Amino acid sequence: MTVQNSKKATIYDLSVLSGASASTVSAVLNGSWRKRRISTETAERILSLAKAQRYTTNLQARGLRSSKSGLVGLLVPVYDNRFFSSMAQTFEAQARLRGLSPMVVSGRRDPDEERRTVETLIAYSIDALFIAGVTDPDGVHQVCARAGLPHVNIDLPGKLASSVISDNRNGAEVLTSAILRHAAQGGALVPDDVVLFGGHDDHASRERIAGFHAAKDAFFGIESQNDIEITGYSPRMTELAFERFFAREGRLPRCLFINSSINFEGLLRFMGRHDEAVFANIVAGCFDYDPFASFLPFPVYMAKPNISAMLEKGFELLEAAPVHPVVTIIEPQLIPPRTALEGPLDDIRDPVPASRIPAPTS
Amino acid sequence: MTVQNSKKATIYDLSVLSGASASTVSAVLNGSWRKRRISTETAERILSLAKAQRYTTNLQARGLRSSKSGLVGLLVPVYDNRFFSSMAQTFEAQARLRGLSPMVVSGRRDPDEERRTVETLIAYSIDALFIAGVTDPDGVHQVCARAGLPHVNIDLPGKLASSVISDNRNGAEVLTSAILRHAAQGGALVPDDVVLFGGHDDHASRERIAGFHAAKDAFFGIESQNDIEITGYSPRMTELAFERFFAREGRLPRCLFINSSINFEGLLRFMGRHDEAVFANIVAGCFDYDPFASFLPFPVYMAKPNISAMLEKGFELLEAAPVHPVVTIIEPQLIPPRTALEGPLDDIRDPVPASRIPAPTS
């Protein structure tokens, strides 16, 4: 039954109610009161008053005054795949652990949109930005640099800012070896049976292609070629690439390296248009992890980037603020087929019902 | 080669540079200048100056003054499944269309965390909140109500605030009919072959259970019972429910209704521990859509909530601000097995490479 009239309480309200000045109230509420030699009595009085009045700090006002905001941004291309949504989830948890408020936005792989989006974040005075999966890292970097905004690249190489990236080269090599070994059990392979789909002219793709070739060349003992179908990060283009291949060869390659889960969705579309028999004998490797993909009707190996380690390292880099850009490489994890890993979902505590519940009386 | 010293330009800087007063500059920059009878000349002069100086509005200052922020929140339980991540993606697009900045946060199905998270959003003076998939809608509602924050429930029923929900009842009925029909092709079914896994004591689950029973009862002509395995929204609990069932019956039910993709992940974990033969003869229905799930080794029917329509309606409700809470019901879509729908990913314009690219010279 505390006093509760519609509007939100401010430090001035508490100031009047407590008889203390606004600056005293402010100091008490933001924790700087010891430094300001406010007596414990006064502090406690104000704190209990604040609780009674349900005071909460107006973060826009604080942010304006201190030219900070407590916001950290994460820029991703899109949310709706397991890699980036899982990154968003982990990012949120890690940001909150550090007392920051996460703000996740997508740039949709459009350089203009990426820049505009970041500019909006800057207009809200965000304190730092994590940049993941953008088309134009340097453009974004410039926007950040102009605003003096600390930022790190995640899973992107950066000459201009520090970066944390997956070991695409080695991860792809390990992944390729795994699918080659698996496929070889089904009969002798030839180089033409092993094809990479997806990717782009970006650092990650180039590294993955290099790893793919390294493993393949080692396996066959020759230098392979004409085995890369570039599609960009587009399900549609990937689907078309599969259709082209299929029209040309009358079958899929026995051994598929798929550059990312987004490209994998292109394969799904292809699957939707073709008989299951087409996929009876293939083995796939995908650089990304999706639990449902792991249980498809053919063996799917995946390389799961260590998102949590990448973000953790990203926060460290922001705190350390090295003078020169630093690149940190983090190993992805090879996930064998039919594996459902635990994830952020498992941390949530969902009440476990004691018993079955009846259906409603319709 | 415009003047560009490190710090950000403010209206005062532009005021000095332009010879106009700060209020004039402000009016020009926020578009209210016609109303304030600023001459077009002056406006243009200031606008070009602003461009040259790369002026951007400090949104914290604006927000403080106008006690708005341009932020809209979306509260989800978790991001990392296709339903909520797709919702986040759609939400972001729709918010931006309306000139708002989306802020997506997760409450992790913890009533306390939900409230705290919303309080943080309120502290940033968000303008409106979309509430999706929370455990304690009424608790969140109270927090919003106290702050005078407009809000709508998405896919949640609400007596206290307006809601947009999927037609869980009918969607489940249609979904159940579909899997029954499919499974019946594999031989005569008995009621015990048809079981629902997942869910909770919440509105959506109750409705889905009702729809499930309606379809099942109509199919068999009797009232069925003992066919619901409640697990909460937890992969772990769902896995255990499958293990229990399997230990008891020595097989899975031929016809599975899975309450959500989160519960489906529980089935995946079960799958990881059992031979493929266990799944040879089953048909699944899942209330949620995930493209990868659609291509599992057994037929999977899905009911895809119409996220975009729900959010659209949510924005309408916020604008209309009806005096009494309104509930809008939106039909989900039945998705047959082996279907890879297009999604937000397809809107992004990813440059299509002209040709194959070479691997890097390692």
Added chain:
DNA sequence: CATTTTTGCACAATCGATGGTGCAATAACC
């Protein structure tokens, strides 16, 4: 030409918090 109207803008208060500075009252000290 005198008066009213309109145009074009400047002034100043304000949003809610922060933090440097100053100043009484009390305590400590010789």
Added chain:
DNA sequence: GGTTATTGCACCATCGATTGTGCAAAAATG
């Protein structure tokens, strides 16, 4: 008991925008 230190807090400028109000100068009107 007089002087210096310390304690405890209030005052006030400030962050960058918004907006109600006021007032000259120019234009319109009779």
